[in-house]
Amino acid sequence: MIAVRRAAPEDTDAVRRIGLITWPVAYAGLxxxxxxxDGLAQWWSREAVERSIRSGITLVAEENGVLVGMVGLGQEEGFWVMWKLYVLPDQQGRGVGKALxxxxxxxxxxxxxxxxxxVMVDNAKAIGFYEAYGFGEPLRTPTRDLGDELKWMRLGL
Ligand SMILES: CC(C)(COP(=O)(O)OP(=O)(O)OC[C@H]1O[C@@H](n2cnc3c(N)ncnc32)[C@H](O)[C@@H]1OP(=O)(O)O)[C@@H](O)C(=O)NCCC(=O)NCCS
Structure with missing residues (x-):
């Protein structure tokens, strides 16, 4: 059974493992x-992962004692932003992303x-998942410039 729980600083290495495995596969063609x-070095370093566990909200999906997915959120200019949502490649399509x-x-x-x-504008799989969940165009965004490769999406709560 898959259980979702809050990550603790002790989970840093296990959370990193999800990114180190999933990130290269997810972005290989994109x-x-x-x-x-650069992304692995910047966003999946020990320091970055531990900092977001301590200062934001990081949740993990656990099955039989193994972490199979993670989600990381933080605040920017008063907005809550989901910066990371990653499910191990061989665990995708089983409802883990939705549960997270x-x-x-x-x-x-x-x-x-x-x-x-x-989300990366070319990440059609993730965008399809987010649209199916209810995400759409943002009304307002933080001032951070995402560049041409990334775009904002918004879920009204
Ligand atoms: C995107 C991701 C987080 C989705 O998680 P997942 O565990 O594979 O997705 P789930 O199994 O929870 O899917 C939940 C629902 O979304 C639907 N869905 C998933 N992908 C979809 C898509 N591309 N288009 C439409 N619906 C989609 C599923 O059919 C399912 O619907 P159901 O509940 O009616 O059956 C996961 O595939 C992933 O980690 N991908 C690689 C990394 C990545 O791109 N992360 C996002 C970075 S911004």
Whole structure:
């Protein structure tokens, strides 16, 4: 059975493992090798993962003692943003992503009006998943410039 729970700092290495395995597979056909290497160094370093566990909301999906997926959220300029949602490649399509997203929405402070995320414009699989969940065009966004390769999506809560 899959259980979703809050990650603790002790889960840092297990959370990193999900990113280190999933990120290169997810972006292999979508992004340059440099993007993949830089992203792993920037967003999946021990420091970055531990910081987001401590300062944001990080949830993990666990099955038989093994972490199979994670979601990471943080605040930026008053917006709640889901920066990461990753399910191990061989565990995708089993409802883990939906369970993590449901739990992430539940974990937001009461009264949070919306959840934003950033996604690669060419990541059709993820965009399809988010649209099926109810994400659409944002009304307002943080000032951070995502560049041409990424876009914001919004879920009204
Ligand atoms: C995108 C991702 C998080 C989705 O998680 P998942 O566990 O594979 O998805 P689920 O099995 O929970 O799917 C839940 C529902 O979404 C639907 N769905 C999934 N992908 C879909 C798509 N591309 N288009 C339409 N619906 C989709 C499923 O059919 C399912 O619907 P159902 O409940 O009616 O059967 C996962 O595939 C993943 O980690 N991908 C690689 C990394 C990535 O791109 N992450 C996003 C970065 S922004």
């Amino acid at each position: 992004a340059s090798p440099e993007f993949i290497t 997203l449901d739990a992430a929405v539940d974990a937001l402070p009461t009264g949070t009006p919306e959840l934003l995320l950033d």
